[in-house]
Amino acid sequence: MTPTKNIEPLWWGLFSAGGVVAAFLVPIHILIFGFAIPLGWLTDTGLIYRYLLIKIYLFVLISLPLYHWAHRFYFAVNDMRLGVPRKPLAIFCYGGAVVGTVAAALVLLMV
């Protein structure tokens, strides 16, 4: 073991879990909240967020794909050879996902 514990498997696990969540759950949410509600095919007054299980589900839905984004975006930008320094990029990506997770938890607890 190195003195600084390597947390790469954690990021990879979150990437993978986020990939599954995004693959199975995101398309229908885009259909509902990107099309059906704005265009008036369905009405929604926000009552669905009363349920604790819905809050937990939405926390998973919103937070995990952010780690999927972080992992993909970090490596894609690296691979594109744009000369973006790695450390700030990693902080932006993985830090961004953590910030999004905290924001999702707070918002879902507030509503």
Place this chain on the structure above:
Amino acid sequence: MGSKMSGTRPDKSKLYHPQMPATWWLQKSSYLLFMLRELSSVFIAIFLIVYLVQIYQLTRGPEAYTAFAQNLSSPGWVVFHFLALLFSLFHSITWFQSTAVVMPLRIGARELPRQLMTGLNIAALIAVSIVILIFFNMLRG
């Protein structure tokens, strides 16, 4: 490197540094598809953040929530969501394809054909989507 998996890096002067232009991913359609797949995660993330902002509007009352949703009917947002839907479906399909390779399903000694695995996952995606739609319709009040 020794036995360590990470934490130490090999001597940089001994590494081979291939010269690659920043546009390498535009030179072949398979590279371009790879980059588009990576880009799908950006659209998915933006959609989810916008959705979170919409939920946040509820702290200011249900009117703010519905007003936010109505603003999403503008052409710019419809185009964005159309692209986000295409990209998210692209992610789903490529994810199922890679799952079939990384985690093949075995029945006895036989491995299920990859295309069948992908097809089963697409069927599961449709089933899950219908279930979510039914639940949403039941619980939206």
